[in-house]
Amino acid sequence: MPYVTRYLDDSITVNAPAKLNLFLHITGRRPNGYHELESLFAFTKQGDKIHIKQSDLPGFRVEGLFAKHLKGLDPKENLVLKAATILAEYAARPLDVTICLEKNLPVASGIGGGSADAAATLLALDAFWGLDCNKNFLESLALQLGADVPACLYNVPLYVTGIGECMAPADLPKQYGVVLINPGVALSTPAVFKAYRAQAKQFDAPMGRVLPKDSFRFIEFLKAKTHNSLLAASKTLCPEIVAVLSLLKQDKQALYVQMSGSGATCFALYNTQKEADSAARRIRALMPSWWVMADTLSL
Numbered sequence: 001m002p003y004v005t006r007y008l009d010d011s012i013t014v015n016a017p018a019k020l021n022l023f024l025h026i027t028g029r030r031p032n033g034y035h036e037l038e039s040l041f042a043f044t045k046q047g048d049k050i051h052i053k054q055s056d057l058p059g060f061r062v063e064g065l066f067a068k069h070l071k072g073l074d075p076k077e078n079l080v081l082k083a084a085t086i087l088a089e090y091a092a093r094p095l096d097v098t099i100c101l102e103k104n105l106p107v108a109s110g111i112g113g114g115s116a117d118a119a120a121t122l123l124a125l126d127a128f129w130g131l132d133c134n135k136n137f138l139e140s141l142a143l144q145l146g147a148d149v150p151a152c153l154y155n156v157p158l159y160v161t162g163i164g165e166c167m168a169p170a171d172l173p174k175q176y177g178v179v180l181i182n183p184g185v186a187l188s189t190p191a192v193f194k195a196y197r198a199q200a201k202q203f204d205a206p207m208g209r210v211l212p213k214d215s216f217r218f219i220e221f222l223k224a225k226t227h228n229s230l231l232a233a234s235k236t237l238c239p240e241i242v243a244v245l246s247l248l249k250q251d252k253q254a255l256y257v258q259m260s261g262s263g264a265t266c267f268a269l270y271n272t273q274k275e276a277d278s279a280a281r282r283i284r285a286l287m288p289s290w291w292v293m294a295d296t297l298s299l
């Protein structure tokens with residue numbers, strides 16, 4: 001579970017780190033239109049943050065680098081408010097808190113920012129109100145908010161199937177460094193899935209949970225046996241992805257390069273955070289307009 005920090009004034013902060021799909025295969029489609037996936041989720045350490053404190057009047061504000069990108073959003077569509085509302089309804093209590101979303105991750109970028117924020121809100125309010133909801137119940141609320149939200153309750157590597165609701169622990173061989181790049185183009189997930197349906201000829205065959213334990217073999221497995229099924233569709237909507245992937249692949253120290261989710265954020269894995277830090281510095285110098293983050297994947 002993500003780290004919940006409680007301060008002396010009883011306010012609470014919960015981290016909402018970025019989600020990466022180390023691979024993402026599409027194995028089918030449900031009658032309700034949702035796609036069945038087989039994916040390996042991993043999480044960074046840094047990301048957005050949710051801060052909650054007591055207040056007579058309910059309040060919501062957004063701070064941080066990407067706050068302005070949420071300005072035009074209808075509050076009813078905001079996943080943080082939706083999460084807070086459904087938990088308050090369940091607990092039959094007024095929404096007597098101020099919620100601050102620290103938006104440090106780019107929006108509509110394939111790294112689950114909105115899903116992570118919603119999951120962190122559920123966990124923060126559960127702790128703040130002392131509800132002590134059980135995991136299955138929180139997962140069912142999370143799934144109502146979005147397919148990726150249940151996994152974001154955990155923030156540890158997960159082998160994910162169904163539309164995102166079937167999760168099994170997945171061990172990564174080591175703590176990889178990672179560089180994330182977003183070229184500054186927001187991509188709508190439904191639009192990417194629509195483009196995928198127009199292009200794709202067949203679904204991927206399920207592989208099963210077969211993850212090598214040794215790092216060399218794990219990376220070889222990712223390279224040889226996995227892909228992101230949405231990549232071709234995302235590239236047609238955002239051609240900048242080609243340049244991002246190509247720059248990441250030029251780095252000899254990068255172990256594995258892929259696009260996350262429906263894009264446009266792409267990432268590279270490194271043996272250490274130190275290698276990731278220096279790669280991020282080089283990339284920022286070359287492409288100052290891109291968002292570049294270096295971090296470590298959680299184990």
Ligand code: C5P
Pocket residue numbers: 033034035036037145146147148162163164189190193
């Ligand atoms: O569940 P979430 O709101 O994140 O999904 C956004 C959209 O992405 C859905 O409305 C659907 O079009 C598409 N989607 C999908 N299959 C998934 C996840 C998302 O088709 N497993």
